[in-house]
Structures are given as C-alpha cells and as structure tokens.
Amino acid sequence: MNNIIECLNLGYSYHNGxxxxxxLNALNLTIAPAESVxxxxxxxxxxxxxxxxLGGMSQPATGKVLINNTDLSQINEEKITQLRAQHLGFVYQFHHLLKDFSALENVAMPLLIRGDNKQLAIDKASQLLANIGLQDRLNHRPAELSGGQRQRVAIARALINNPSCLLADEPTGNLDANNAQEVLNLMMALNQQQQSALILVTHDMNIAKKMDRFLTLENGVLT
Ligand SMILES: Nc1ncnc2c1ncn2[C@@H]1O[C@H](COP(=O)(O)OP(=O)(O)OP(=O)(O)O)[C@@H](O)[C@H]1O
Ligand SMILES: [Mg+2]
Known part of the structure; x- marks a missing residue:
C-alpha cells in the first residue's frame, strides 16, 4: 500500500547550550491516503x-520520514521544498496570513510563488474562497476578517495545491464554538470530497473522536 506519510523510529531533541x-523517542506513524487522524x-x-x-521543516536526530515513499533524508533542501509544495498543506494555530495582502492574494500566493500564470492562480483562488462561503470577502485583508474567516482563508491557502495530506496544528484553538465547528466541518468535508488525508492536532476530545482514529503523544511516542 502507498502511504502518504510514514515515519520510522523518529527521535528528536532540542539543544540550547x-x-x-x-x-520524540522512536516514534512510528503511518498515514494512508484519505485517512483522517x-x-x-x-x-x-x-x-x-x-x-x-513530517513537513521536512526540521530534521530528526534518529529515524526517517517518508513523504509519498520518498525518504526526506536522501534528498536536498530544494527537493524537500518541492515535495512539500506538491503533497502537503499546512494550517497553523495562528493563521500566518500575510497582513498586507488580500484574502484572494493570500490564497493565490503558493501558486504565484511556484510561477503559475497569474490569472489562473487568481481564478482558482476565487473559486476556492467561493466554495467556502467567502466570495464577498476576496479583497479584505486579514485584519478586516473575523477569526473564523481568517482560519478559513488559511485552509484555502493550504488546499490550493491540492495536497494529498493536510496537516493542521490546533486550527480551531483560537476560535469560538461556532467558528470552530465551521472550520472543522470544512476540513472534514474536504477530506471526504478530495480524498486528501488529514492530520489534526487538537486538545478537544470531541473533535478527535470524529476522525478515523486518534493517537495520543506521550513520552515521545504515539499510542
Ligand atoms: N526551540 C526550542 N528550544 C528548546 N525547547 C523547545 C523549543 N521548542 C519547543 N521546545 C520544547 O519542546 C517541547 C515540545 O514542544 P512542542 O511545541 O512540540 O509542544 P506541543 O505539544 O506542540 O505543545 P502545545 O500543545 O502547547 O502547542 C516542549 O517541552 C517545549 O518546551
Ligand atoms: Mg503546539
């Protein structure tokens, strides 16, 4: 079976002086296509x-990470960036949108950075924003959007490359119950419709139970 993400015997420590x-200590994890975890x-x-x-933003001390069967330790930084852009989408706890750009420009940005045609990028970004109910907010900057709307824009930005796996780090952590539910519904709908895998970090057990499976990280390993 082709796994989207696989990590084997992963170990990691921070060093300050x-x-x-x-x-992390000898952690193993396998994510199948379209799975939600x-x-x-x-x-x-x-x-x-x-x-x-998992995103290749840092390197493990021991073990390895494979994205779509490619071992990240065997390829250079540039190839890792390409692989990430091709297969993964990230949603952070704080939306990390560019404050001087509109919602539309923020969502189109990954395509513009990789050199796609500008009009096609803008068209695709508008379509994606319309799909998530933000067609009237295309030209708003992040400061002019509600928390839930910002997080929806961040999700659209993560999805514009059609990633095979979405990694979300407490995407609903800063939202009120209604907005959190909306953002969660959106991610789950995309997981089902586009068959993209979803890895969701959360503190909320009610959310965790809605995924195909949930894992607890404790003492450096997942159980
Ligand atoms: N740059 C760093 N230097 C040293 N220690 C760090 C650094 N970044 C994180 N840590 C430590 O590593 C541990 C893991 O941090 P991490 O951010 O992965 O936790 P987390 O599970 O995401 O926590 P939270 O739920 O609060 O977001 C923590 O104990 C933290 O203090
Ligand atoms: Mg964290």
Missing part, C-alpha cells in the same frame, strides 16, 4: 515538533 530537551497530548508533549518533522 548544554541543555538537552528530548521530545487526530493527534492529542498535553501541552509541550511535542505535537508541533512532530508536524515540523
């Missing part, structure tokens, strides 16, 4: 660290 903070665990247990490793 001579202080070592071990975080929640990762829960106490604050500081290493959830964000794990997502950074």
């Amino acid at each position: 001579n202080i070592k903070t071990p975080v 929640a990762i829960v665990g106490q604050s500081g247990c290493g959830k964000s660290t794990l997502l950074n490793l």
